[in-house]
Amino acid sequence: MISDEQLDAYRISGEKIRVVRDALESNDVKGIVLAWDESQVMIRRPNKRIVKLDRNYVYQPFAEPRQEPENI
Numbered sequence: 001m002i003s004d005e006q007l008d009a010y011r012i013s014g015e016k017i018r019v020v021r022d023a024l025e026s027n028d029v030k031g032i033v034l035a036w037d038e039s040q041v042m043i044r045r046p047n048k049r050i051v052k053l054d055r056n057y058v059y060q061p062f063a064e065p066r067q068e069p070e071n072i
Contacts, residue, residue, distance in 0.1 A: 002059045007036050010059070019043060020058040020069050029053060030062055 010017055010033040019029040019041075029051060031043040040052045041059070058069050 016062040018062045
């Protein structure tokens, strides 16, 4: 699970991130961190829609190469 400190760093910097949900790259969510709680993170996608995602997904900067989730 991603830490509060890491989420806060992404939120403050406004850095675009990638959320890897499964093995298919087409299912990744790209956007910026808006808010979070104990179990979910709110991400604003480029089309201005907001999605809520589980904190157990892999969160990484969009500029880095995509890493595969471990629990496939």
